[in-house]
Amino acid sequence: MVADKLVNITLQDTKAEPADSALGEINQLFHLQYAKRKQHFADKITHGHILLIVRMDSRLIACCGDSISEYTVNGPGYHRRKTLSHSTMAVYYTLLQTPQPNAAALLHNLLVQLKHEAGDAVGQQLFTATQQLLNAAAYDGTVDHGLILEYSRKLEPVFAQLMLQSAMDETTQLLLYLDKIAEQFGKATADTFFVIFGGPQARYRQLAKQVFEKWCQESADIVVDTRHHVRYYEHGTTVADAVDLVATALADRELAQTFLGHADALEQDVLGLVAEQAIDRCWQRSKKTAP
Numbered sequence: 001m002v003a004d005k006l007v008n009i010t011l012q013d014t015k016a017e018p019a020d021s022a023l024g025e026i027n028q029l030f031h032l033q034y035a036k037r038k039q040h041f042a043d044k045i046t047h048g049h050i051l052l053i054v055r056m057d058s059r060l061i062a063c064c065g066d067s068i069s070e071y072t073v074n075g076p077g078y079h080r081r082k083t084l085s086h087s088t089m090a091v092y093y094t095l096l097q098t099p100q101p102n103a104a105a106l107l108h109n110l111l112v113q114l115k116h117e118a119g120d121a122v123g124q125q126l127f128t129a130t131q132q133l134l135n136a137a138a139y140d141g142t143v144d145h146g147l148i149l150e151y152s153r154k155l156e157p158v159f160a161q162l163m164l165q166s167a168m169d170e171t172t173q174l175l176l177y178l179d180k181i182a183e184q185f186g187k188a189t190a191d192t193f194f195v196i197f198g199g200p201q202a203r204y205r206q207l208a209k210q211v212f213e214k215w216c217q218e219s220a221d222i223v224v225d226t227r228h229h230v231r232y233y234e235h236g237t238t239v240a241d242a243v244d245l246v247a248t249a250l251a252d253r254e255l256a257q258t259f260l261g262h263a264d265a266l267e268q269d270v271l272g273l274v275a276e277q278a279i280d281r282c283w284q285r286s287k288k289t290a291p
Contacts, residue, residue: 034251042247051187053178054242055208056197060174061239062181069184071177078169080117081162084126087114088155091130095143107134122161129154167207174211189219189229193249195242198234205232227264228253 015031016024044050048065058074087110094103094110111131118127133151137143194212198204209232216226233245256265265273 034255037254038244038247038251041250042243044250045193045243045246049191050246051181051185051192052195052239052242052246053181053192053212054195054197054239055174055205055212056236056239060177062177062185063239064185064187067185069181071173071180073170073173073177075173078166081166084114084117084123085159085162088126088130088151091133092148092151095137095148104138122158122165125158126155129158170207171211174208175215178211178215189216189221189224192229193246194230195236195245196230196232197236197242198232204234225263227267 016028018024018027045052045063046065048067050064052063054061054063055073058072058078060071060073062069062071090110091107094106098106111127111134114123114127114130118124129151132154133147136147194216196205196208196212209230212230213226216224216229228249231242231245231249233241236242236245252266253263256267257263260266260270269275271278
């Protein structure tokens, strides 16, 4: 099957390349020594020389050596608002993809639940818009695209309120916990790293990233490189992943300063530094040799 073939295409390990040359052994030596240096920085984190703050799932985790504190950022109110938003999309997909008799039963139950949860003005707006859509769809016996567009138009102010409420709630909670963490551990921002784990959408959790960046910028430290201290990890799942990410950042920063002249040179693909020049030259060459 195609799916099986796709799963079997995986990343290749190139640490011993070129395999047919002594250079392969030199490459292995570099990666071995680099791994040792990374472990040195990982040990600094796990021994408490660095405060690590990780934003993951519904929680904020603060680690300093063997002291670990856990705070719930997204409580029941956040998840209620998120589920209200998802309910509208559940309606859309059910109408789009489910045979009408089955859809009618599913959506009747959904509407009953929404009515029970419509305890504030925003919830009531959402319930009313959904009820109107389902009544119109039942009357017509089909789902006209115009009905969906009208539904989405009515939901615009609802989504705006839900998003603003969620953002205000999360920002308030993050600032509250950052104050507690700062008081508990007493670490300078220069000795603090923030890691934000991603989620199902690319560049998820931008709000947390912006809160951490502003926190760094307003710190009492004389010089703090915000980009260095606030890190985003799209596929991170454990605190150990965050430790590895920060250890990599510290090792790369040291290496870049030593060999490339500035500390953030390895914050991108090194070939990106000369990409524009190389592309222009290759582009011109390919145009000249084209038939």
